[in-house]
Amino acid sequence: MNDLSALSQLRLVAIPRLATGGRWRVEAMRSLSEPLLLWFTKGQGRITIAGSTRGYTANNAVFIPPGVMHGFEVGPQVFGTAVFFGRDCDVTLPRDVHHLRIKETFVQQELNVILDAVGREMDSDTPAHDRATRHYLGLLGVWLERQIARQQEDAPKADATKRLVARYTALLERDFRSGMRVADFAAALGVTPTHLSRCCRQTCGKPASALLHDRLTFEARKLLKETRKPVGQIADELGFTSAAYFTRAFQHQTGLSPTAFRRAE
Known part of the structure; x- marks a missing residue:
């Protein structure tokens, strides 16, 4: 290089x-x-x-x-x-x-x-x-x-809970655009959704669903601010079944519609 x-x-x-x-x-x-x-x-x-x-x-x-x-x-x-x-x-x-x-x-x-x-x-x-x-x-x-x-030398080794959550976040980072739900991620990891969420709460104070929604919302914000892609295209790229569903989910997380967020300074 x-x-x-x-x-x-x-x-x-x-x-x-x-x-x-x-x-x-x-x-x-x-x-x-x-x-x-x-x-x-x-x-x-x-x-x-x-x-x-x-x-x-x-x-x-x-x-x-x-x-x-x-x-x-x-x-x-x-x-x-x-x-x-x-x-x-x-x-x-x-x-x-x-x-x-x-x-x-x-x-x-x-x-x-x-x-x-x-x-x-x-x-x-x-x-x-x-x-x-x-x-x-x-x-x-x-x-x-x-x-x-x-x-x-003095650092404690990660326990099973932290290892599971680390595997979840790595999988989430790879597939968050796929439309997968927490239940799908849990199945891929060989655990129940309840157990996965319990482990996430122990390690970061949030359920597994909050990590997924947070990751999706960040990517949505970034695309809305840094590109001119239509809202419907962004919804599709992030795995939402419809633009309307994406709009409701985004507004629930941020308090603004995608269009209002894009226009805000």
């Missing part, structure tokens, strides 16, 4: 800016096609990853691989940096989700220095700035690897 092509996809974004256009852009369930690192430097909230909800505070680093469903709260006191690595990033990065609580000040500063250097080189036009950016990204990958190794 061409170095410049890969680096052109790299973005560093202040976490509060992610909610520009509505907090639904970060709080609703979704997945990305690229790796994501969230580095929270101030504030606190809750983050849901693969159907499990946990709290985050300042000096927490959360790595989310491509295709993993997630959403998190962004209150007015939350600050930090989101690193979007791009689809073609070939830096060595973790393959699994990791939530790192960084307590040592010098380790926090290591990450801050690396991120500052990445941003500075990205904005530079000095010779070899692209190579410098790649080297700093490599150091970021090393930092993650070392902190993961340090914290994995």
